[in-house]
Amino acid sequence: MIFVRAVCFSLTLAIATISNLSAAQKVSVSMKAQLQASMQTHIDRRLVEGAYLSLDQGTGIVRKLYPTTAHPMILKMGKYYVLCSDFRDKAGKSVNMDFYLAPRGKRYFVFDAVVNDRASLKRLMKAGRVSRVN
Numbered sequence: 001m002i003f004v005r006a007v008c009f010s011l012t013l014a015i016a017t018i019s020n021l022s023a024a025q026k027v028s029v030s031m032k033a034q035l036q037a038s039m040q041t042h043i044d045r046r047l048v049e050g051a052y053l054s055l056d057q058g059t060g061i062v063r064k065l066y067p068t069t070a071h072p073m074i075l076k077m078g079k080y081y082v083l084c085s086d087f088r089d090k091a092g093k094s095v096n097m098d099f100y101l102a103p104r105g106k107r108y109f110v111f112d113a114v115v116n117d118r119a120s121l122k123r124l125m126k127a128g129r130v131s132r133v134n
Contacts, residue, residue, distance in 0.1 A: 027133040032074055035108055039083045039099045042110040043067055052087060052097075054115045065095050065115070075121075077130045079103060080111075082121065 027035075046052050051064035065087035075082035080102050087095045098121050100112040114120065124130040 027074060027076075032133075035074055035081055035083060035101060036070060038101055038108040039085065039110060040070065042099065042113075043085065063095075063115075064090055065097070068094075074133045075125075075130050076133050077124065081108065081133075082130060 043052060047067075049064075051066055054063045054065055055061075056063060066089075067085060067087050069086045071084040071086070073084065077100070080100055083099045083101065085097050085099065087097055089095055095116050096118055097116070098114045098118070099110045100114070101108040102111050121130065
């Protein structure tokens with residue numbers, strides 16, 4: 001009987017923990033809109049002649065990237081958020097960018113933008129550091 005109670009208690013605790021984790025990942029529609037708007041404002045402010053300039057640290061070449069489509073998916077990394085957007089280079093090749101946003105007061109700002117490196121984001125997701133929000 002004690003074993004059954006212990007198992008029931010453990011299951012109840014596990015379900016409560018999972019429910020709390022799920023609740024923590026829910027983001028309101030208005031907050032999603034605010035995050036998307038913050039990313040778009042960052043992109044718009046960085047445009048030079050319609051292009052987002054990105055420096056290739058290895059070659060020293062500055063690439064002109066042209067925004068095309070923002071992804072609707074939002075990811076969470078602790079108190080930070082990750083949003084993605086598609087760009088095209090001068091040759092028309094698709095380039096993905098991941099934008100990392102932090103809260104500042106009642107707003108959000110982009111503190112990092114990663115160009116064409118989806119593997120690093122996938123590693124963070126696999127490690128459980130980044131997850132999708134509802």
